[in-house]
Amino acid sequence: MDEFELIRRYFVPLGLTGVSESVALGIGDDCALLDSQMGRQWTVSCDTLVCGRHFPLESDPFLLGQRALAVAVSDLAAMGADPVGFMLALTLPQADPDWLQPFARGLAQMARQCGLCLIGGDTTRGPLAMTLTVFGSTPVGKALRRDGAQIGDCLCIGEALGEAGVALALLDGRLHLSAEQSAYWLDRYWRPSPQLALGLLLRDKATAVIDVSDGLLADCEHIATASGVMLVVEQNQLTTQPPHGVDNRQMLEWQMSAGDDYVLAFTLPPRHLEEIRQAWPSMQVIGRVETGLGVRVIDAQGNRVEPAYKGYRHFMAE
Ligand code: ADP
Ligand code: MG
Secondary structure, eight states: OOHHHHIIIIIGGGGGTTOOTTEEEOBTBSSOEEOOOTTEEEEEEEEEEEBTTTBOTTOOHHHHHHHHHHHHHHHHHHTTOEEEEEEEEEEESSOOHHHHHHHHHHHHHHHHHHTOEEEEEEEEESSSEEEEEEEEEEETTOOOOSSOOOTTOEEEESSOOOHHHHHHHHHTTSOOOOHHHHHHHHHHHHSOOOOHHHHHHHTTTOSEEEEOSSOHHHHHHHHHHHHTOEEEEEGGGOOOOOOTTOOHHHHHHHHHHOOOOOOEEEEEOGGGHHHHHHHOTTOEEEEEEESSSEEEEEOTTSOEEOOSOOOOOTTTTO
């Protein structure tokens, strides 16, 4: 199977899922063509997953396909964008149908769930890695950025955090649970659900939004820096129940510092709180925006807590 046969067999069919009216020409030519729509802006982002760094070699290809796209689409959710399409730059050690077929099925599954189609890519031989570029759009000036948080806003998350932290501990053998329990947490890791609908709800309401990919504190720090404010996180508002055998302290650390949850964190003026809570019941208020700079964690008594570890960074202390 050569490069073109591979593309035709496994990836051209994904050009047909979740068709967006903005895609004038998809896979097959030198470029894809996207129609620009009056009064709208493109939102574009790419994410790379490298074997051995972002996922183990023996990862289930179906789950990997799902997860790779979900991780990329989460950035569209964080901008409050409508999804349009994505590109796949895939580097493979060999053209193995037993790997490619489930991988393409996983991608297609997530593409349908999120409502976007494959519009092109690149296929090369080499160590397993993939870059997914996602395209979405928003009305001009309506994208949800990191730099608008205002003093007095509430700090919120779209859903409970920390589940991917449990899964990561299971994956690299720091934690052992029954098969049944493991299945629940691992599913949260392999099938993150990009909060696209929440992103749309937050348009014209949230003042700053980010998706939690590196850990809550690390990602809040990005909002704080971009907005020139201090985000105060009340640790007793982080309430995810740990699995049996994990203590609350450990669970708290995972909620604050483990990456990979792909839940939105955002700042919201209090006047919008009730409306968003009604429309999105899993939302949690976990703190507030104050004058100052950076991120501060406080306990139930309002005392400052010094968290041990903030989040993941490539090239940290190298
Ligand atoms: P070119 O040589 O013009 O860059 P290619 O020969 O690499 O184009 O690819 C042919 C067509 O197949 C292009 O439309 C490209 O976008 C698409 N394509 C290549 N690899 C992939 C892939 N992994 N997924 C989806 N489309 C792909
Ligand atoms: Mg070309």
